[in-house]
Every structure is written in structure tokens, then in C-alpha cells.
Amino acid sequence: MSILVLDQLSKRYGALLVTDGISLSVDRGEIVGILGPNGAGKTTLFNLIAGTVKPNSGTITFDGRDITREGAAVRCRAGISRSFQVPQPFTGMTVFENVLVGATFGRDRAGASDFAMRALELSGLTRKANQLAGSLPLLDRKRLELARALATDPSLLLLDEIAGGLTDSECHELLEVLREVNAAGVTMVWIEHVVHALLSVAQRLVVVDFGRKIADGVPDAVMASREVKSVYLGDDVHV
Amino acid sequence: MNRFHVTRATGLSRFALALSVLLVVVLAAAPWWGSTATLRLIGEMMIYLALASLWNLLAGYTGLVSVGQQAYVGFGGYMLFTIALYLGWNPLVAIPLAGLAAALVSIPVAKLVFRLNGAYFAIGTWVVAEVFRLGFAQMSSLGGGSGSSLPVAIMRDMASSKAMRESLIYWAALALGAGSVAFVYLLLRSRIGLALTAIRDNETASSSLGIAIPRIKLAVYVCVAAATAMVGALIFLQKLRIAPDAAFSVNDWTVLVIFMVVIGGIGTIEGPIIGTILFFVLREFLADLGSVYLMILGALAIAVMMLSPQGIWGLIAGRRGLSLFPVGYRVETRGEKP
Ligand SMILES: Nc1ncnc2c1ncn2[C@@H]1O[C@H](COP(=O)(O)OP(=O)(O)O)[C@@H](O)[C@H]1O
Numbered sequence: 240m241s242i243l244v245l246d247q248l249s250k251r252y253g254a255l256l257v258t259d260g261i262s263l264s265v266d267r268g269e270i271v272g273i274l275g276p277n278g279a280g281k282t283t284l285f286n287l288i289a290g291t292v293k294p295n296s297g298t299i300t301f302d303g304r305d306i307t308r309e310g311a312a313v314r315c316r317a318g319i320s321r322s323f324q325v326p327q328p329f330t331g332m333t334v335f336e337n338v339l340v341g342a343t344f345g346r347d348r349a350g351a352s353d354f355a356m357r358a359l360e361l362s363g364l365t366r367k368a369n370q371l372a373g374s375l376p377l378l379d380r381k382r383l384e385l386a387r388a389l390a391t392d393p394s395l396l397l398l399d400e401i402a403g404g405l406t407d408s409e410c411h412e413l414l415e416v417l418r419e420v421n422a423a424g425v426t427m428v429w430i431e432h433v434v435h436a437l438l439s440v441a442q443r444l445v446v447v448d449f450g451r452k453i454a455d456g457v458p459d460a461v462m463a464s465r466e467v468k469s470v471y472l473g474d475d476v477h478v
Numbered sequence: 479m480n481r482f483h484v485t486r487a488t489g490l491s492r493f494a495l496a497l498s499v500l501l502v503v504v505l506a507a508a509p510w511w512g513s514t515a516t517l518r519l520i521g522e523m524m525i526y527l528a529l530a531s532l533w534n535l536l537a538g539y540t541g542l543v544s545v546g547q548q549a550y551v552g553f554g555g556y557m558l559f560t561i562a563l564y565l566g567w568n569p570l571v572a573i574p575l576a577g578l579a580a581a582l583v584s585i586p587v588a589k590l591v592f593r594l595n596g597a598y599f600a601i602g603t604w605v606v607a608e609v610f611r612l613g614f615a616q617m618s619s620l621g622g623g624s625g626s627s628l629p630v631a632i633m634r635d636m637a638s639s640k641a642m643r644e645s646l647i648y649w650a651a652l653a654l655g656a657g658s659v660a661f662v663y664l665l666l667r668s669r670i671g672l673a674l675t676a677i678r679d680n681e682t683a684s685s686s687l688g689i690a691i692p693r694i695k696l697a698v699y700v701c702v703a704a705a706t707a708m709v710g711a712l713i714f715l716q717k718l719r720i721a722p723d724a725a726f727s728v729n730d731w732t733v734l735v736i737f738m739v740v741i742g743g744i745g746t747i748e749g750p751i752i753g754t755i756l757f758f759v760l761r762e763f764l765a766d767l768g769s770v771y772l773m774i775l776g777a778l779a780i781a782v783m784m785l786s787p788q789g790i791w792g793l794i795a796g797r798r799g800l801s802l803f804p805v806g807y808r809v810e811t812r813g814e815k816p
């Protein structure tokens with residue numbers, strides 16, 4: 240049963256076709272990894288799914304409902320949540336308040352404070368709850384992205400490069416958290432350049448290049464495929 | 479886990495709140511301790527405190543920099559006259575009704591001006607206010623361009639003695655002034671306030687976290703329009719006379735108000751309070767100077783803006799963000815006091 244279906248999705252910036260007829264379906268409870276070189280159009284794909292930008296053509300179906308024309312806020316409340324590759328904290332608010340925004344507006348049940356604290360705990364930010372988000376270093380800003388996304392109680396979590404720069408043990412902790420969240424029923428799509436981290440949780444890999452989906456399947460097969468090798472030939476990929 | 483609780487108040491804020499309540503009680507008793515002139519002055523200060531707090535909510539917190547709020551001041555005034563003259567109702571009852579009417583009118587206005595951004599939004603609101611002015615100048619039933627007056631009989635209906643009328647109008651002004659500050663404070667502490675702060679910091683992230691930005695902005699715009707119209711109704715109840723130029727004056731109802739908010743500190747609850755007090759102090763001492771007085775006001779505004787973009791309250795609050803009326807959240811974990 241698919242939770243998310245993209246059908247022939249295209250997005251153009253001027254002359255540049257950044258998303259070129261991508262079709263993709265994600266099953267409920269699945270963890271899908273997305274790979275692709277810089278500028279391939281991965282973040283744009285998330286922007287399209289989360290409603291930050293609108294496609295030029297194609298449709299997006301979530302939970303059986305066509306959401307192509309819905310705004311980002313409606314999609315968030317419907318259960319789609321995303322982290323930003325370039326963190327977008329509310330710099331004048333504390334870490335707790337940042338997460339409280341998601342817990343208050345991204346879900347519709349009471350108990351926002353408890354939910355916000357739970358998200359901070361999962362993301363390892365509890366001790367920084369009262370710090371101004373604007374004073375956080377980059378890694379903590381990325382943790383805050385994860386915390387805010389979790390606080391909206393998503394059914395589909397879109398993660399955009401959250402593992403870069405982590406030490407081995409921090410990366411291990413992150414993977415534990417993602418497994419736990421997934422075990423609780425959250426579907427995930429994860430864009431990540433840290434391939435070994437991605438491969439340790441992803442059940443399926445999708446490769447994007449020049450706005451097109453060039454591979455989609457079980458991780459081993461995709462990593463061994465000719466398309467991926469050609470894309471990453473000369474690239475610094477550690478598997 | 480779960481050994482935490484969230485606090486909103488601080489020692490300072492509890493003190494400030496107690497002091498504010500005391501001050502309102504003392505001011506409410508002014509008809510017993512103050513002269514007619516004192517009541518007039520405090521009443522006028524309260525009216526400007528209300529206008530300043532409301533404009534600050536709109537521009538400072540919601541990013542809707544309107545220079546057309548005189549549209550609602552004038553509209554409120556005209557609604558009061560319409561209700562009192564043609565329905566013959568008590569003018570004090572007309573004040574909330576004027577607010578309600580303004581709320582309804584502000585919705586289509588918002589649909590129009592919200593299509594504009596930044597400077598165009600500001601100009602758009604001004605144009606709307608001019609349209610209001612021209613519209614009311616056409617209404618011959620309300621005196622057209624030369625305006626109309628409230629008959630004494632209507633004022634007698636409100637209260638038979640002059641002293642009682644003055645007290646009632648004064649209390650209404652106090653209720654609107656203190657009420658506007660309280661309204662802004664409570665709104666900012668509510669989930670709408672959380673959304674406004676988030677929107678001010680980052681719109682993209684706000685909508686991705688579920689905030690319906692247009693709806694929140696519309697809600698604030700409509701609330702501010704309604705409250706501004708109530709203030710307008712009271713202003714012209716006090717003046718007993720209304721005419722289009724006075725009712726929709728950009729100088730009286732918007733420029734002076736912006737001056738107060740900017741000098742006091744835009745985007746803070748304390749700012750409009752300080753700005754209003756400072757403006758009236760300056761006026762008491764400098765009004766005799768004529769046009770030099772206006773030049774001093776202008777120079778002061780520029781000096782404050784250059785020294786401290788957050789106004790006088792910004793200087794006092796400093797980098798630690800001291801606040802008498804805090805709207806934020808602090809997490810306290812068990813056994814650990816910050
Ligand atoms: N708002 C935008 N305006 C113009 N071009 C954009 C915009 N956003 C992304 N692009 C372009 O789209 C391409 C894909 O970007 P992006 O989706 O961020 O790639 P990735 O996340 O795979 O690195 C890049 O060439 C980028 O410059």
C-alpha cells in the first residue's frame with residue numbers, strides 16, 4: 240500500500256528542467272534512500288513533495304489523496320514533514336520554542352509541550368532547550384531540523400542530508416533514532432551522501448541524476464548497477 | 479524523562495504584572511482624584527496607547543506595515559455617528575458595534591491589500607483609507623464633506639450629568655488603552671503569538687511546520703481593524719463632531735502613532751507604552767514652540783532609530799532581552815533551576 244505516489248513530476252527553473260518526469264511510489268513503513276550528485280535535483284524533489292514549491296506538471300498523491308495543489312502547511316498537517324538541507328531555524332526563538340512550533344501547528348492533538356520535549360530528546364538537544372537557536376553551531380542546527388520535523392508527528396518523514404559531519408558514534412546514535420522512529424510506523428525518504436549510513440537503514444535506493452530517476456530498487460542491486468557506477472565514476476564514494 | 483515543566487513568567491514579569499494591575503486600579507479611580515483636564519489628558523494618552531499597541535501588533539509583530547489605519551479610526555467614528563443618529567442607540571453600545579462592523583469590512587479590504595508586498599502594501603493601505611475618506615465625504619446623510627455633530631439629547635441619554643459623561647468616556651478610554659495592551663500581550667502568549675514569532679523569523683520553515691500563514695495574518699489584521707475602529711468610535715464620541723478630513727487624518731491616527739512605536743521600540747510590548755508616555759511628555763513641554771516642536775520630534779525619531787533600531791526599550795532591555803511582559807517559554811528540568 241503506497242503512502243506517497245509521484246506521477247510524472249516535473250519542475251523547471253527558467254530553461255533548466257530540475258525535475259524531469261519523476262515517478263516514484265513509496266510504501267507505508269518503508270525507508271527509501273535517495274542518492275545522486277550535487278545539483279541532481281534531490282532537494283527540489285523534497286520541495287515538491289513538501290509543498291515548498293509547486294510542480295509545472297505531474298501529480299503528487301499522499302494517503303490516497305491528490306495534494307498537488309495544496310500548500311506546505313496543509314501537507315504538514317496531513318502528515319508530511321521535512322528537514323531542510325540548509326537549516327532554517329527560527330533564530331530569535333529558543334530551541335524548545337522552535338520545536339514547539341512543529342508540535343503545536345503540525346499536529347492536531349493536545350500535549351504540544353510533551354511532544355516537543357520528546358522530539359528534543361530523540362534528537363539529543365534536551366540540554367540546549369533554552370538556548371537561542373541562532374546561537375547553535377551547524378551540527379546542532381541539523382539536529383534541530385530533525386527535532387522540529389519529528390515534533391509534527393509525521394507519517395512521512397523527508398530527511399535531507401542530516402548525517403554529514405557527524406562522528407562515527409554520533410552517526411550510530413542517529414541511525415538508532417531513525418530505526419526507532421521507523422519502527423513506530425513512520426515512513427522515511429532520506430537523501431544522504433554518507434552512503435554507508437544510508438545503506439544501513441534503507442530498504443530501497445533511488446538514484447537521481449539531471450532531474451531524472453535513473454535507478455530504483457534494492458540497495459545491493461542499485462549500487463552494483465551500471466547507471467550508478469557511471470554517475471559516481473571518479474566520485475568519492477565509500478561503501 | 480518527562481521530568482520537566484514549562485514556565486512563562488519570571489520574577490520581574492510577576493512584579494510588572496502586579497504593578498500594571500495596581501496602576502490600572504489607580505487610573506480607574508481618576509474621576510475621584512483628578513480634574514476634568516487630568517481626565518482628558520489621561521484619556522487621550524489611553525487612546526494613543528491603544529492605537530500604538532495595535533499598530534505595533536500589526537507592523538512590529540505581523541510584518542503588516544500599514545499606513546492606512548486611519549481608515550478604521552474614521553470608519554469607527556462614522557459607525558458611532560450612524561448608530562447614534564439613525565438608530566438612536568446609546569453611544570457606548572455603539573462602540574463595540576463599530577468594532578464588529580469594521581471586522582466585517584476589513585475582510586474584503588485584506589483580500590485586496592494582502593496581494594501587495596512591502597512598500598506596495600503600505601501604499602495600498604493608504605489608498606484604501608483615502609477611498610474610505612472620499613466615500614464618507616459623499617454620504618450626505620452623515621453631513622458629506624462638512625461632517626455632522628452629535629445632538630446634546632443623545633449625550634444626555636448616555637448620562638444625565640456632564641461629570642458622569644466625562645467619567646464614562648474616560649473609563650471607556652482606559653478600558654481600550656489598557657485592554658489593547660492586555661490583548662496584545664495575551665495574543666502573543668497564545669499559539670497565534672508563537673506562530674507570529676516563527677513567521678517573523680522564517681516563513682518557509684513556518685509553513686513547512688504547519689502554520690497557515692495567510693490565515694494567521696488575516697486574523698491579526700481583522701482583530702486590529704476591529705479594535706482600531708472601537709478606538710475611533712470613542713475618539714469621535716469625545717469630540718462630538720466628525721468630518722472626513724479629521725476622521726481619516728493620516729497625520730493624527732497613523733504618523734504620530736508610528737512615531738510613538740518606533741521611538742519606544744517596535745516589536746516589543748513595552749515600546750508603545752514608553753513611546754506614548756514620551757510623546758505626551760514632549761508635547762506638554764514643547765508644544766508652545768510651534769513648528770520647532772515637530773522638528774524636534776522628527777530629529778528625535780531619527781536619532782533613536784540610528785542609535786537603537788529597537789527604540790528606547792531596546793536600549794533598556796539590552797542584549798539579554800529583558801522583558802516586563804515575556805511571551806516566551808522556558809524549560810525547567812527537575813532539580814535544575816536556570
Ligand atoms: N529556486 C531555484 N531557482 C533556480 N534554480 C534552482 C532553484 N533551486 C534549485 N535550483 C537549481 O536546481 C538544480 C537542482 O538543485 P537541488 O535540487 O538543490 O539539487 P541537489 O539537492 O540534488 O543537490 C541546481 O542546478 C540548482 O541550482
Ligand SMILES: [Mg+2]
Binds near residue numbers: 281282324
Ligand atoms: Mg540538496
